[in-house]
Amino acid sequence: MxxxxxxxxxxxxxxxxxxxxxxxxxxxxxxxxxxxxxxxxxxxxxxxxxxxxxxxxxxxxxxxxxxxxxxxxxxxxxxxxxxxxxxxxxxxxxxxxxxxxxxxxxxxxxxxxxxxxxxxxxxxxxxxxxxxxxxxxxxxxxxxxxxxxxxxxxxxxxxxxxxxxxxxxxxxxxxxxxxxxxxxxxxxxxxxxxKGMLYVELSVKTLGRDAHSANAAIAENPAWRLIRALSTIQDGLGNITVEGWYDDVRPFTPEELEALEREPLDEEQLRRDLGISQFLRGLTGLELKKALAGAPTANIAGLWSGYTGKGHKTVLPAEAHAKMDFRLVPDQDPKKLAQLLREHLEKHGFGDVELKIQAETPxxxxxxxxxxxxxxxxxxxxxxxxxxxxxxxxxxxxxxxxxxxxxxxxxxxxxxxxxxxxxxxxxxxxxxxxxxxxxxxxxxxxxxxxxx
Ligand SMILES: [Zn+2]
Structure with missing residues (x-):
């Protein structure tokens, strides 16, 4: 035919x-x-x-x-x-x-x-x-x-x-x-x-109500607390520091690596497009392509607390929030990872940070x-x-x-x-x-x- x-x-x-x-x-x-x-x-x-x-x-x-x-x-x-x-x-x-x-x-x-x-x-x-x-x-x-x-x-x-x-x-x-x-x-x-997705919202509350920021001398600020909790999740270079996070990651097969080698990627154009002078960790060539196609990520998609309007307001906020999207790779189970994240926060003394799962797809x-x-x-x-x-x-x-x-x-x-x-x-x-x-x-x- x-x-x-x-x-x-x-x-x-x-x-x-x-x-x-x-x-x-x-x-x-x-x-x-x-x-x-x-x-x-x-x-x-x-x-x-x-x-x-x-x-x-x-x-x-x-x-x-x-x-x-x-x-x-x-x-x-x-x-x-x-x-x-x-x-x-x-x-x-x-x-x-x-x-x-x-x-x-x-x-x-x-x-x-x-x-x-x-x-x-x-x-x-x-x-x-x-x-x-x-x-x-x-x-x-x-x-x-x-x-x-x-x-x-x-x-x-x-x-x-x-x-x-x-x-x-x-x-x-x-x-x-x-x-x-x-x-x-x-x-x-x-x-x-x-890639898959685990989308979570993290919240922490340290005061019963917003207060005069003079009270920062005697009461803990939730934004600082949340920032310290978040900084235990990723090392600033893109590596996720939650124990066990990479355990199930399926490595690329030799055939997949070969395809990645052949895959064209205009690094200069991509850098210009993103408005950055260099990629994370100086990634380039095959390592850059491997990261895009196969690296789990821990991204802070949103972060808010206190006063963010015009001018200034001296407030000690009662709560702080963050939204995070974790991109997943094959064989990572979002349910298991959510549990690992919960245990991680507890182990680091942040058991009071509330974790809400908003979406999960392997x-x-x-x-x-x-x-x-x-x-x-x-x-x-x-x-x-x-x-x-x-x-x-x-x-x-x-x-x-x-x-x-x-x-x-x-x-x-x-x-x-x-x-x-x-x-x-x-x-x-x-x-x-x-x-x-x-x-x-x-x-x-x-x-x-x-x-x-
Ligand atoms: Zn679409």
Whole structure:
């Protein structure tokens, strides 16, 4: 079977593919603001049915529903699974947008809208893959299951429940994650993993009420206390000093290290982008890439106490707070780490620092030797004529673990995204040429996956 007809169909119908994206973008769906989620779920269901999939809406106890699409090919041995999310980030600040974030205006070969790149382009693209293959071949070459959730942008708080309740319906031999596409220089990229996350809030209270700061002579300041507690967690060079924190860290395999060596990283550009003169500990080369892809982190995301307004106020605050995000790597268990952190604080005399867990997701990484990785890489080369870059792990996080570990689905992140798409920022946009090329890539992956 040849993909020539499907590729020609995709080129001929490129306007229809863009229309799918525009239609999705014009339906607001902000999970953080509970805006338009049910409507967007229904729209995704309708659009799945329009291209020939079965689709249903699966409710959860709380939060927006998950849309489950399905195609069954009689007698097929293999099932490919897609993961996407129909929710988007809030569009604010609105004044920085050059056009209405829900208008999906087309300018300079791009669609400008909140959610255009993250993640609606990949939904439009995959709908178009199904359409193209069904129209040119009469059937898909394998079974397909498609999970589209509505809370990814708020940390997928009910995705675990989805897996527990409906996971038996999401069985397959491989999966394609929501994001991916081109790196800088327009080289296609295949990403194999995501870091996990433990998000906590630490609070300490040393006084019954805010007091005149003259009392600092006789009463303990909670901000100092919290700072001393925090300073026992990390050594200032990025090393986490909680006993046992690194015990379960899975080392890179020789194949992963080789891929990291080959992975391009423009250090100069990254430094400029971050506005720093040098990386932590003077990291460079392979060590820098290893840190991004595989180092656990202990980051203070927010820190507050007392008076932070204009002018001065001499106050001895009653309480102090910090928010911390710990990025995790494969085999680290967030529950165990939260316990280690609690014990660490107690052992250092900070048992009064209250620890609240706000989110926890384990890390995930698909083995680089898995057949789905080869399928994604070969087809990338064929469609784009170069690459791909293999990213062992993104430095970011997401609920990939539930696919790779709970459902045992080897998963790659590939799609039609491109750099400079301003995801999560004003003027988010999707390049139309990458939308079309990325659609051919996924079509080729479906075909190759089925026959491999
Ligand atoms: Zn996002």
């Amino acid at each position: 040849t993909l020539e007809a499907a590729f020609r169909y995709i080129d001929d119908r490129s306007e229809e593919i863009v229309e799918r994206l525009v239609r999705l973008c014009r339906q607001p769906s902000v999970s953080a603001q509970n805006l338009g989620l049910e409507e967007c779920a229904r729209l995704v269901q309708t659009m799945m049915e329009e291209v020939g999939l079965q689709a249903e809406i699966l409710p959860l106890t709380e939060g927006p529903p998950v849309v489950l699409g399905r195609y069954e090919r009689p007698g097929a041995q293999k099932t490919l699974v897609f993961y996407n999310h129909y929710d988007v980030q809030p569009p604010e600040p609105l004044e920085l947008w050059e056009s209405d974030p829900w208008a999906a205006e087309i300018r300079d070969g791009r669609v400008y809208a909140r959610g255009a790149a993250d993640n609606k382009a990949n939904i439009a693209s995959r709908l178009s893959v199904v359409d193209a293959l069904l129209k040119t071949q009469g059937e898909l070459p394998c079974n397909l299951i498609w999970v589209v959730e509505g809370e990814e942008e708020t940390g997928s708080p009910h995705f675990k429940e989805f897996i527990e309740r409906y996971g038996s319906r999401v069985r397959g031999q491989g999966a394609i994650w929501e994001f991916g596409g081109l790196d800088y220089g327009d080289v296609p990229a295949v990403t194999l993993g995501l 890390a995930a990484r698909t083995p680089i030797t898995d057949p789905i990785v080869r399928v994604a890489a070969e087809t990338a080369r064929e469609v784009f004529g170069k690459g791909p870059n293999i990213h062992v792990s993104s430095a970011g996080s997401g609920p990939l673990y539930y696919f790779t570990n709970a459902l045992k689905l080897p998963t790659v992140a590939i799609g039609c995204n491109h750099p400079y798409s301003n995801t999560h920022a004003p003027n988010e946009n999707q390049r139309i040429d990458v939308l079309i090329q990325g659609t051919k890539w996924i079509a080729a992956v479906v075909e190759r996956f089925a026959s491999a």
